[in-house]
Amino acid sequence: MKRSLLITCLGLAALLAGCERPPVQSTQNGYRGTGMVQVQNPRTEAKKLAAETPPPELPPSTPADGQPLAKDIYQNVQVLGDLPVGEFTRHMLAITAWVAPEQGCTYCHGDNLADDSKYQKVVARRMLQMNRTINAGWKTHVADTGVTCYTCHRGKPVPDKVWFTAPTPKMNRVGPGFGDDAGQNRADPSIALASLPYDPFTPFLLNAEPIRAQGTTALPTGNRASTKQAEWTYSLMNHMSEGLGVNCTFCHNTQSFQSWQGPPQRATAWHGIRMARTLNTDYLVPLTASFPAHRLGPTGDVAKVNCATCHQGVNKPLRGLAMAKDFAGLTGPAPAATAAVEVPAAGVTPVAAAAPSGVKAVLLFGVSASALPAAQSSKLAPVIAALKAQPAAKAVVSGYHSATGTLAANQELSKKRAFAVRDALAAAGIAADRIQLEKPQQTEANAAGEDTAARRVEVSVR
Numbered sequence: 001m002k003r004s005l006l007i008t009c010l011g012l013a014a015l016l017a018g019c020e021r022p023p024v025q026s027t028q029n030g031y032r033g034t035g036m037v038q039v040q041n042p043r044t045e046a047k048k049l050a051a052e053t054p055p056p057e058l059p060p061s062t063p064a065d066g067q068p069l070a071k072d073i074y075q076n077v078q079v080l081g082d083l084p085v086g087e088f089t090r091h092m093l094a095i096t097a098w099v100a101p102e103q104g105c106t107y108c109h110g111d112n113l114a115d116d117s118k119y120q121k122v123v124a125r126r127m128l129q130m131n132r133t134i135n136a137g138w139k140t141h142v143a144d145t146g147v148t149c150y151t152c153h154r155g156k157p158v159p160d161k162v163w164f165t166a167p168t169p170k171m172n173r174v175g176p177g178f179g180d181d182a183g184q185n186r187a188d189p190s191i192a193l194a195s196l197p198y199d200p201f202t203p204f205l206l207n208a209e210p211i212r213a214q215g216t217t218a219l220p221t222g223n224r225a226s227t228k229q230a231e232w233t234y235s236l237m238n239h240m241s242e243g244l245g246v247n248c249t250f251c252h253n254t255q256s257f258q259s260w261q262g263p264p265q266r267a268t269a270w271h272g273i274r275m276a277r278t279l280n281t282d283y284l285v286p287l288t289a290s291f292p293a294h295r296l297g298p299t300g301d302v303a304k305v306n307c308a309t310c311h312q313g314v315n316k317p318l319r320g321l322a323m324a325k326d327f328a329g330l331t332g333p334a335p336a337a338t339a340a341v342e343v344p345a346a347g348v349t350p351v352a353a354a355a356p357s358g359v360k361a362v363l364l365f366g367v368s369a370s371a372l373p374a375a376q377s378s379k380l381a382p383v384i385a386a387l388k389a390q391p392a393a394k395a396v397v398s399g400y401h402s403a404t405g406t407l408a409a410n411q412e413l414s415k416k417r418a419f420a421v422r423d424a425l426a427a428a429g430i431a432a433d434r435i436q437l438e439k440p441q442q443t444e445a446n447a448a449g450e451d452t453a454a455r456r457v458e459v460s461v462r
C-alpha cells in the first residue's frame with residue numbers, strides 16, 4: 001500500500017515536472033464571463049525581456065543643407081537615389097549595423113562600390129524595395145510603427161526565424177514498412193510541438209489555400225472542409241500564437257473561432273497573413289536564383305518569412321519600437337507591383353532577368369462542362385509567350401469546380417478541365433514535361449450553388 005502510494009506520488013511529480021510552476025499572471029481582455037484571458041508566466045516573460053538586446057545606436061539624421069543627391073554622385077543607386085548624400089551614407093551605416101555588423105561593408109561590396117557582383121548586394125537592394133512595400137503598402141498591418149531591416153535580421157545576415165517547404169511526406173518515411181508520416185506527428189517547435197501538420201506555411205503563407213474550415217450551420221450541411229484541412233488551420237494558428245507569444249484569445253472570442261466579433265487583433269492578423277504571403281511570393285521566391293545553393297532548403301527553395309520572422313515571440317515586433325520613421329529610404333513610395341527587377345543568378349554579373357515572371361491565366365468553363373471554350377483559350381497567349389521566353393519555367397495547372405452537384409463527380413470534372421488546358425498548352429508547342437498538374441487542397445471554389453467564377457482552371461508560370 002505504502003509502496004504504491006510512493007509510486008503514485010513519484011509518478012505525479014514526474015508528470016508535473018513538465019508543467020509550468022504557478023503563480024501565472026492573467027489579464028482579462030474581453031468582457032467578464034467570456035473567458036477572454038491572456039495567461040502569461042511572469043518568470044518566462046522576464047527571461048524573454050532580459051534576453052532582448054536593444055537595437056544598435058545610429059547617428060541621427062542631419063538636414064540636407066543643399067547636399068547633392070546620391071543618384072547624382074554615385075553610379076548605381078536604383079532605390080535610394082533621391083536621398084541626399086549624407087542621408088544615403090547614414091542608410092549604408094544603418095543596414096551594416098542591422099544586417100552584417102561583424103562583416104561590415106564588404107559583406108555586400110567589393111572594391112568597386114557600384115559593382116553588383118555579390119549576391120548579398122543584389123538581395124539587399126530587393127530588400128530595400130520590400131521594406132518600402134511593407135511600410136507604405138501594408139499600413140493595415142504595420143501601422144505607423146513600420147519595419148526596418150533590423151526587425152527581421154537583428155544583427156545577422158540570415159534572420160533567426162525563417163522557414164523552408166518540408167519535403168513531400170513520401171520522403172519522410174518513418175522506416176521501412178512503416179509508411180510515411182503524412183506531413184504530421186513530428187512535434188515541431190514552430191507549431192508549438194503539436195502532432196499537427198508541421199508545414200502550415202506552404203499552403204497558407206506561400207499558396208493561398210482556404211484557412212477557414214468551420215461550418216456556418218448547426219447541422220453538417222454545405223461545409224466540405226475535411227478534418228485534415230482543419231488540422232492545417234490549427235497548425236497555422238499554433239504558429240501564430242507561438243510566433244506572437246500570445247494565447248488564442250488574443251485574437252478570438254473562443255466561444256466561436258469563426259466569428260469576427262472579437263478583439264481587433266484578429267483583423268490585423270488577417271492582413272498579416274496576406275502580407276507575409278505577398279513578401280514570400282513577390283520578393284523572396286523570385287530571388288531564389290540569386291542565392292548560393294547552401295542558402296537553399298531541402299527542396300531547393302529560398303528561406304521565407306512567417307509571423308515569427310518579424311514578431312519573434314512578441315505581440316508587436318521589438319515591443320512596438322518605431323524605427324522606420326527615421327529612415328526616409330525605407331519609408332519612401334512603394335515600388336509599383338509590376339516593376340521589373342533584374343535578378344541575376346548567384347555570382348553572375350547582371351545581364352537579363354532570370355526571375356519567374358509570375359504570369360497567370362484564369363480560364364472559365366460552362367456549367368458541368370470540361371471543354372475549353374474558344375474565347376477562353378485566347379487567355380493562354382501570355383502564358384505561352386512567357387513559357388517560350390523562359391525555357392526553365394513550368395506551367396502549373398489547377399482545376400476547380402462550383403459547389404452544385406456531388407463532390408466526387410465535381411472533382412472528376414475539375415480534373416478534366418485541367419486536362420483540357422494541359423492539352424491546349426501542348427497543342428501550342430509546350431513540351432509535356434513542362435506542364436505540371438497540381439490538385440489544389442480544395443477544388444471546390446465557392447461556398448454554395450452555381451458560380452461562374454468558381455468553374456475555372458488556373459495556370460501560372462513558375
Ligand code: HEC
Binds near residue numbers: 074080092106121
Ligand atoms: C547589406 C548590404 C550592404 C552593406 C552591408 C553595405 N551596402 Fe552599400 N550598397 C548596398 C546596396 C543594395 C546599394 C545600392 C542601393 C540602391 O540601388 O539604391 C549600395 C550602394 C552603395 C554605394 C553607392 C555606389 C555606387 O556608385 O553606386 C556606396 C558608396 C555604398 N553603398 C557604401 C557603403 C558603405 C561605406 C558601407 C559600409 C558602411 C556599405 N555600403 C555597406 C548594400 C550594402
Ligand code: HEC
Binds near residue numbers: 120153310
Ligand atoms: C520581413 C523580414 C525581412 C526584412 C524586413 C528584411 N529582410 Fe533581408 N532577408 C530576409 C529573409 C527571410 C532572407 C533570406 C535568408 C537567407 O539569406 O537565406 C533575407 C536575406 C537577406 C540577405 C542575404 C543574406 C545572406 O547572406 O544570405 C541580405 C543581404 C539582406 N536580407 C539584407 C536586408 C536589408 C538590407 C534589409 C533592409 C533594407 C532587409 N534585409 C530587410 C528577411 C527580411
Ligand code: HEC
Binds near residue numbers: 212214244247248258
Ligand atoms: C494573431 C491572431 C490569432 C491568433 C493568436 C489565433 N488566431 Fe485563429 N484566426 C485568426 C485569423 C485572422 C483567422 C482567419 C484567417 C483567414 O480567414 O484568413 C483565424 C481563423 C481560425 C479558425 C478558422 C475559423 C473558421 O471560420 O473556420 C480557427 C478554428 C482558429 N482560428 C483557431 C485558433 C486557435 C485554436 C488558436 C490558438 C491556438 C488561434 N486560432 C489563434 C487569428 C488568430
Ligand code: HEC
Binds near residue numbers: 142315
Ligand atoms: C514584416 C514584419 C511582420 C510580419 C511578417 C508580421 N507582422 Fe504582425 N506586426 C508587425 C508590426 C510592425 C506590428 C506593429 C503594428 C502597430 O504598432 O500597431 C504588428 C502587429 C501585429 C498584431 C497586432 C498586435 C497588437 O498588440 O495589437 C497582430 C495580431 C499581428 N501583428 C499578427 C501577425 C501575424 C498573425 C503574422 C503572420 C501571419 C504577422 N503578424 C506577421 C510586423 C509584422
